[in-house]
Amino acid sequence: MSGLRQRSRAGLETVDNWFNRVFGPAWNPLYQLGALGWFFYWITVVSGVYLFIFFDTGINQAYESLEYITNVQWYAGGIMRSLHRYASDALIIVMLLHLLREYVMGRLRGARWFSWVTGVPLLWLVFACGISGYWMVWDVLAQYIAIASTEWLDALGIFGEPIARNFLNPEALSGRFFTLMVFIHIAVPLIMLLVMWIHIQRQTNARVNPAKGLTLGTLGMLVALSLVEPAVSQAPADLSKVAAVVNLDWFYLAAYPLLDRISGGALWAIVGGASLLLLLLPWLPPKRREAPAVVDLGNCNGCGRCAADCPYTAISMEPRSDGTAFSQEAVVNAPLCVSCGICAGACPTSTPFRRTTELIPGIDLPELTIRALREQTLAVTANLSGAARVLVFGCRYGPDLQALQAPGVGVLALPCIAMLPPSFLDFVITRRHADGVLLTGCPAGNCHHRLGIEWTQQRLAGERDPYLRKRVPRERIHECWVGISGLRRLQKELAAFRAGLKALGALEREPPQPVPQASGREREHRA
Numbered sequence: 001m002s003g004l005r006q007r008s009r010a011g012l013e014t015v016d017n018w019f020n021r022v023f024g025p026a027w028n029p030l031y032q033l034g035a036l037g038w039f040f041y042w043i044t045v046v047s048g049v050y051l052f053i054f055f056d057t058g059i060n061q062a063y064e065s066l067e068y069i070t071n072v073q074w075y076a077g078g079i080m081r082s083l084h085r086y087a088s089d090a091l092i093i094v095m096l097l098h099l100l101r102e103y104v105m106g107r108l109r110g111a112r113w114f115s116w117v118t119g120v121p122l123l124w125l126v127f128a129c130g131i132s133g134y135w136m137v138w139d140v141l142a143q144y145i146a147i148a149s150t151e152w153l154d155a156l157g158i159f160g161e162p163i164a165r166n167f168l169n170p171e172a173l174s175g176r177f178f179t180l181m182v183f184i185h186i187a188v189p190l191i192m193l194l195v196m197w198i199h200i201q202r203q204t205n206a207r208v209n210p211a212k213g214l215t216l217g218t219l220g221m222l223v224a225l226s227l228v229e230p231a232v233s234q235a236p237a238d239l240s241k242v243a244a245v246v247n248l249d250w251f252y253l254a255a256y257p258l259l260d261r262i263s264g265g266a267l268w269a270i271v272g273g274a275s276l277l278l279l280l281l282p283w284l285p286p287k288r289r290e291a292p293a294v295v296d297l298g299n300c301n302g303c304g305r306c307a308a309d310c311p312y313t314a315i316s317m318e319p320r321s322d323g324t325a326f327s328q329e330a331v332v333n334a335p336l337c338v339s340c341g342i343c344a345g346a347c348p349t350s351t352p353f354r355r356t357t358e359l360i361p362g363i364d365l366p367e368l369t370i371r372a373l374r375e376q377t378l379a380v381t382a383n384l385s386g387a388a389r390v391l392v393f394g395c396r397y398g399p400d401l402q403a404l405q406a407p408g409v410g411v412l413a414l415p416c417i418a419m420l421p422p423s424f425l426d427f428v429i430t431r432r433h434a435d436g437v438l439l440t441g442c443p444a445g446n447c448h449h450r451l452g453i454e455w456t457q458q459r460l461a462g463e464r465d466p467y468l469r470k471r472v473p474r475e476r477i478h479e480c481w482v483g484i485s486g487l488r489r490l491q492k493e494l495a496a497f498r499a500g501l502k503a504l505g506a507l508e509r510e511p512p513q514p515v516p517q518a519s520g521r522e523r524e525h526r527a
């Protein structure tokens with residue numbers, strides 16, 4: 001990781017930690033900005049449908065109908081109108097924070113370009129929704145937006161007649177133009193839903209619902225805000241006058257005042273250029289992609305664990321092609337693979353108890369094979385000395401592991417902590433290669449590879465295959481999820497863990513055990 005990115009990530013983690021203190025990792029809104037985006041989207045849809053029932057789409061009636069909704073029906077329609085406005089403002093905030101966060105976290109490179117690139121049209125669609133929405137109110141703000149937007153569109157030079165002429169005087173304005181706006185305000189959210197769905201297609205278990213408490217708290221806050229500060233219209237539009245003062249919604253309309261200073265063409269160049277730059281960011285600067293995971297059919301029994309655990313939908317289970325009795329085989333879709341190694345950690349054949357010559361799992365990472373991991377584990381632990389020898393497994397996105405190295409502490413970094421099959425913990429502890437194992441990496445709730453910490457914890461707790469065998473003493477395993485900025489906390493926890501291990505004393509060596517979690521094929525071989 002470059003120094004700048006590392007510093008930005010550390011800065012982000014500091015802010016995350018402040019929020020963690022208030023909300024805890026499970027409810028931290030910064031960890032679920034995309035899900036909050038979905039939530040605000042649904043609030044605007046539901047409230048929008050309600051408003052539409054009472055909204056009159058005629059240009060002369062629109063304003064009045066909204067006045068009725070706001071003032072007469074304040075207890076229902078009024079709240080719905082405020083929810084509609086505040087949720088759409090909140091959508092802008094979480095979307096921009098989400099964009100910034102994904103960028104700082106570096107979650108846009110390699111196969112992850114897809115979510116990034118499909119996010120860029122979402123920016124345009126969200127703004128188009130908001131702007132067309134304000135237009136429908138037909139107050140002085142709408143009048144300002146209508147004139148500024150059409151003048152801006154005219155700068156493109158694609159319309160035969162300048163469309164801004166529609167707003168020169170009341171007589172020129174046709175109801176058709178207004179109806180077109182209403183149509184846009186309904187059609188764009190539908191297109192947006194489609195793009196939002198596409199946006200998460202390459203994510204396994206994409207999080208589209210925020211944590212329950214966060215959902216209720218956010219909704220409660222929006223309702224409270226709606227009661228305290230209801231959304232209202234400004235003075236009705238009057239095309240015979242030029243609106244002198246309008247209150248802008250800065251979330252949606254921040255670019256409009258620029259049109260007073262620069263030409264429409266220049267503003268198109270800025271937003272077009274910015275969008276193009278955003279679209280290209282996943283490849284700037286170009287970097288080498290690590291080799292994708294590869295399947296070894298001779299060791300794959302088609303159990304499907306790798307496909308279930310891959311966070312990026314890069315593995316599919318296909319009908320068996322090698323004539324063996326198994327019904328399925330794992331197939332890696334290489335362009336979707338980010339080389340996180342989580343699949344290798346999920347494969348039942350990735351066990352260090354197998355003899356080294358045989359250690360070719362059903363699925364593996366060419367640039368860090370499970371066999372190499374076994375060799376590294378043996379090499380690092382062979383150098384450990386003293387009491388309370390600890391092997392630390394971490395990920396590339398966590399604290400600097402080298403800073404922990406000591407005669408009694410060895411370190412190994414993986415692309416993701418979930419690349420580590422639980423049988424490695426069994427192997428290290430029960431074979432007494434070390435007295436304890438410490439697992440570290442990204443902060444809890446914010447795994448760089450989305451699901452790595454969750455899968456690891458479920459495997460250790462025996463809730464997910466391949467699980468850690470019961471015979472492994474849990475007091476010899478410690479987890480510390482702190483991220484890049486958490487080195488000091490990790491050092492403290494490591495010291496405390498080692499003190500605990502010393503108190504526990506040496507572990508009795510286990511008698512040789514049968515191979516754990518062997519695949520069907522292995523069982524066949526042994527039979």
Ligand code: HEM
Binds near residue numbers: 037095099115120122
């Ligand atoms: C309406 C606006 C948006 C919504 C509702 C939304 C929603 C989501 C959701 C639910 C996820 C999955 C999170 C997870 O489970 O890990 C996600 C991921 C992502 N989004 Fe968005 N998003 C929006 C806009 C954007 C924009 C504007 C960008 C950037 C241009 C963007 C870039 C990404 C990236 C890079 C990921 C992560 C992909 C990965 O982890 O590989 N999104 N988004």
Ligand code: SF4
Binds near residue numbers: 303329347
């Ligand atoms: S045996 Fe390994 S490679 Fe084959 S499906 Fe199961 S987890 Fe995937």
Ligand code: SF4
Binds near residue numbers: 312313336342343
């Ligand atoms: S390394 Fe495995 S788990 Fe990770 S993206 Fe590739 S196929 Fe999926």
